[in-house]
Amino acid sequence: MDSSIVVMDPLHHFDHEHPLYLVHLPQQAHHKNENADDEDEDEVEDEVEFVEEDRQCNLCKEQIWSFHLCYYSCKTCNYSLHKFCAELHRKLQNHPLHPGRHLSFSSGKEYLWVSLWYLSHPHQLERMSWPIVSSCVACGNKHEGVFFQCTTCPRFLVNLECALLPTKLLIQNHTDGSFTHSHPLTLAYSFPYLDILAKYLPLCRVCGHRFYSHLWIYKCDKCLYYVHVDCATSKREPFMSIFQTASLGKTYKNFKEDEYPNLLHCPFQDEGDNLLKRYMSNQHKLIGDSKQHGGEMLTHASHQHALILFDKQTPAGASLHDPMKRIQLLCDGCVKPIMTVPFYVCCQYDDEQYCFVLHEWCAKLPAEVQEYVGHLEHTLVLLPKIPSKFFGVFKCAVCELPSNGFSYGCTICNFYVDINCAFIPKEITHDAHPNHLLSIVKPSDTQSEEYCKACGYWVGQRNLVYHCSSCNFYIDVECALLLPRVIKHKLDKHPLNLRYEPAENHTSEYFCEICEYQFTPWEWFYHCTTCAQSVHAACVPLILQCEQNTYADNRKCVYEFLNVKFGGTLEIKDHSHSLAFVQGLESDGRCSKCRNRLQYKMIFKCLECEYALHFECASSSVN
Structure with a gap:
């Protein structure tokens, strides 16, 4: 191993006649071949090992390792010291084992024992005469080798490597x-x-x-x-x-890229990207090879009017979804933002708003999904609206979020999934756990200790989750697929980035800039490094109309109503005015029927008076 001597003022140690110079130990690495093919580069990673230097410390007589990072060496003779040993004082005043007197350095290890007491333990530590196999009180692991033992507490044993760790x-x-x-x-x-x-x-x-x-x-x-x-x-x-179990920090790949040519890499870049778009864009017969042009008409089973295609620009007076400008445009199929053309619009639209819109790919979904990973018993059929569900709202069997968009369902088993979850891949990779393959699994109810790394919720009773077979790592489907890498919000002029752990240079407590609640940074959140602002992932929804009260009661990472498109009206027999379908705000007070709070809930609200109902109460009022 090559070492480099740092040019600085030499150290004149009391135990050696010549000046000593600090030597830095570089890492022992096997680097990638820069001329290798990309395929080879994926497989070859830098490997760094801690190795023994070919020298011992002349003071403590122990080995110098590369993890010590540096040591002092004499240029004139073969004399070396650990940096720790070289910086020991010649005299120690008023030691508790010998109060009122000075302890002077003598050759051997006596002074090193006292130093170990001074750093970490109130009693003297002695070097044991022979190697043993024992647990170390410093790291908690078993080691085979040299230990230091407390003269007062016999069970206090520190292995040599931990005893010489740098501060x-x-x-x-x-x-x-x-x-x-x-x-x-x-x-x-x-x-x-x-x-x-x-x-x-x-x-x-x-x-x-x-x-x-x-x-x-x-x-x-x-x-x-x-x-x-x-x-x-x-x-x-x-x-x-x-x-030893596998480390979450490992970056070495546990799969080969060429064996997974269509592997999905998450998270998606921004709000305009999603799983359904990726899937349908790969179906060339449905998307990409279309010869349709702007203005052409489409009849779709989900809507009573013909749909018109806009492929170059939006209609006059209308705009694409833009959260920074407080403009909302959500697809009626996937309930995700429409941020680019082409897209379909009901031909009965007016200049102020669209009554019905679809992404191009949502307008061309397949009629069936066979051998679905979460329901192998029957074929799933595309359902623009589920007839048995009030106002078309159902709970997705995979992500467990409510939705009133299109679904794929099995009416025999009463099994329904939203159209994004209908095409979840069997394997993905994710930036939160780089270079390890995550596979879709159905966790067992007996796995009581397994939790989603994003939101911290127990995965034992989930239908499907993503799991790394090499590590104890789980992510809920919705956390993996529904949280984009970058998101925009009116609270910050900069993009907010998804973080999986606390930000650097940030030791203070974390408070959400929207709901103003404190939160743990060990669960995923959005953060602006420039402004040092942080936000709950659930508080940065794509649904702009609910921006005043966005943090749902369930405290999960994904906004609870991410798959619900609010709007539309309802007529009920108990009230003379039409009720609007909205999310409840604090100002809405309590339900006129059950008297429970309406905040954070799906509600039907009268815009002419103070009458409002929970979604469930409105359902019973209609029936």
């Missing part, structure tokens, strides 16, 4: 390539439980497992970044390798 560690260039962080990390000898609670119950950024208050950690003073000590150094012993 500052920059992991960006000195790990196995699995993870990085731009700031130096500080060694902490405990993580008090009250601090764990105050920091939103963080998990290790490398392995994804919990912290224990009595174990050592590395932490960042500028970010909410915490990592186990052995994860930070990535130094794993072969002795324990068979007991």
Whole structure:
């Protein structure tokens, strides 16, 4: 291994006659071949290992490892010191084991034992005479080798590697390539439980497992970044390798790209992109090869009037969906924004609004879906509206969100999914868990400890979720497919980016700029780095008419009414005016029938008086 001597003021150590110079240890890496084919580059990753230097510390007589990052060396003779050992003081004043007197340095390891007490433990630590196999109180893992033992607490054993860990560690260039962080990390000898609670119950950024208050950690003073000590150094012993689970931080691919030519990469870029668009764009017979032109007419089973195609520009006086300008245009099929042409419009439209609109791909959906992954028993049939559902609103069997758009359903089993969930792929990749394949699975009710990494909800009773077979990693279907990478909102002039963990240089508490509630940054949220503003993922909906009260009671990452297009009116026998279908706001008060609050609910509201009903109460009033 090549080492580089840093040119700086030399260290004159009291135990050596010559000046000592600081030597930095570079990482031992196997780099990619820049001339290799793309295919090969996908398979070859940088590999970094911590290795022994061919030298020992002349003070403590222990090995110098590359994870120590640097050491002091003499240019004149073969003399080296750990940086930790070189910076020990010659005298220690008023030590508790010998109060009122000075302790002077002597050759051997006596002074090192005292130093270990000074850093982490109230008693003297002695180096054991022979290697043992034992658990380490610093990292919590079993090790085989040299240990330091407390003279007062026999069960307090620290392995040699943990005893010599640096107090500052920059992991960006000195790990196995699995993870990085731009700031130096500080060694902490405990993580008090009250601090764990105050920091939103963080998990290790490398392995994804919990912290224990009595174990050592590395932490960042500028970010909410915490990592186990052995994860930070990535130094794993072969002795324990068979007991270790796969790391969430690993970036090495567990699949081959050429075996999945149509693999979907999530999240989608913005609000204008979605699963249905991707799927239908690949069906050349339906989309892309069409010879239709603007102004041509289409008769569709979902609407009583003919539909007209706009393929170059929108009609006069009308605009595409634009959240920054508070303009809403949602497809009646998928209930997703229409942000580009072409799209279909009811020929009875006026200059102020469209009464019925469809994406081009939603107008050309297949009539059936066979061998659906979530319902293999029967073929699913396209249903513009489900006749048995009041106001066309149903609960999707996969994402479990209410919807009044098109659906695919089995009337025999009363099984219905929205048209986006009807085409969910069996495998995807996601930026939240890079380079690992996520496969669709139906979790067992016995998996009581498995939770969605996005929203933190238990996945045991979900119909379908995405799972990484290499790691303990789950994402709900809606969290994986319905949250775009970038979103726009009127609260910030900059785009908001989806984050899967706390932002760098942000140690303060997180408050949503919309609902003003505090939230945990370990669940997915949107963030503007420029303005240092954060927002719940559920508080940045595409539905503009509900922007005053967007945070639904269920506290999930996905806005509860993301698949509901509000609008339309209802006539009931108990009220003389028409009722508008809207989302309830705080100002709407209580239901005129059941007297429960209307806020955050689907409601029918009179625009001429204060009469309003919950969706369920309105349904019973009609029936």
